[in-house]
Amino acid sequence: MDLSNRAKNILGFMIFETLLTAYFLWHAYRLPADTPLLSEPMFELVLAITIYSIIGGILISAIVHGTKKAETADERDKNIEAKADGYAYRTLVWSIGFFLVFLYASQGVGIPDSPYQIKTILLSFSFTPLRVLGAMIFILWVSETVKYAVQLRLYRQGY
Amino acid sequence: MTKTNITNQIRTLRFFADEMSQAALAEKIGVTRQTVMAIEAAKYSPSLELAFKIAAVFGKELGEVFEYPQGKQSAKRDA
Numbered sequence: 001m002d003l004s005n006r007a008k009n010i011l012g013f014m015i016f017e018t019l020l021t022a023y024f025l026w027h028a029y030r031l032p033a034d035t036p037l038l039s040e041p042m043f044e045l046v047l048a049i050t051i052y053s054i055i056g057g058i059l060i061s062a063i064v065h066g067t068k069k070a071e072t073a074d075e076r077d078k079n080i081e082a083k084a085d086g087y088a089y090r091t092l093v094w095s096i097g098f099f100l101v102f103l104y105a106s107q108g109v110g111i112p113d114s115p116y117q118i119k120t121i122l123l124s125f126s127f128t129p130l131r132v133l134g135a136m137i138f139i140l141w142v143s144e145t146v147k148y149a150v151q152l153r154l155y156r157q158g159y
Numbered sequence: 160m161t162k163t164n165i166t167n168q169i170r171t172l173r174f175f176a177d178e179m180s181q182a183a184l185a186e187k188i189g190v191t192r193q194t195v196m197a198i199e200a201a202k203y204s205p206s207l208e209l210a211f212k213i214a215a216v217f218g219k220e221l222g223e224v225f226e227y228p229q230g231k232q233s234a235k236r237d238a
Contacts, residue, residue, distance in 0.1 A: 004193045074190035076203050155193075158202025 005064055006077060007155045012060040014148035020056065021141040024049055025134055033128045042130075080154045088147035095139040103127055163204040166226045170199055172217045188212040 003011065027045050035041060061070065073081070106127055127135075173179045181195045188195075188209060197203035198213070205213065214224045 004191075006191075006193070071191050074194050075206055075209060076190065076194040076197060158197050158200065
């Protein structure tokens with residue numbers, strides 16, 4: 001597959017961010033659900049993610065561009081990015097909307113502690129700050145992945 | 160993604176300009192080679208400013224480089 005450097009860069013970041021998100025979620029969900037966000041294990045996890053993201057970003061740029069200077073974005077690149085941003089934004093809004101409904105439904109539907117309350121299976125899932133953070137990170141990853149995928153599609157098929 | 164309606168003569172003009180490469184044209188107009196390829200293949204419609212820059216490289220008028228067939232038809236209708 002013949003890819004331009006810009007497309008390779010996008011593909012590299014798409015894979016890298018997927019791995020980084022998986023790493024975060026894997027470790028975050030192995031912690032007890034009631035772990036405070038300001039705690040030692042969370043600090044270590046965030047620090048590790050920060051360090052990996054810096055190293056990963058440098059490595060991807062080095063692999064894609066080598067010793068050459070990265071090309072500056074021209075009008076087509078900017079147009080493609082703007083279009084992809086539009087898709088990513090819509091994905092983000094819909095995902096957050098869906099998450100809010102999920103969050104609300106997890107408390108049950110109807111008037112609490114009354115015969116009018118309809119308990120849902122989601123009641124068994126407690127949304128602690130750690131889990132909300134995990135869900136937000138996941139939503140951001142989905143949105144970013146949509147952006148990268150749209151960019152790659154437009155670069156391949158023409159825009 | 161469909162092709163644009165705007166056609167162009169860039170390939171021909173490059174040929175008559177001493178077989179100017181896409182990379183050379185890209186450098187003159189300040190874009191990447193991929194963008195020149197996309198414009199030439201009618202997969203991307205350049206901005207008006209970029210279109211003027213391309214025409215200027217070949218010393219041509221805008222209409223000699225780019226053509227919009229639908230525009231031609233409506234012009235005929237109006238006449």
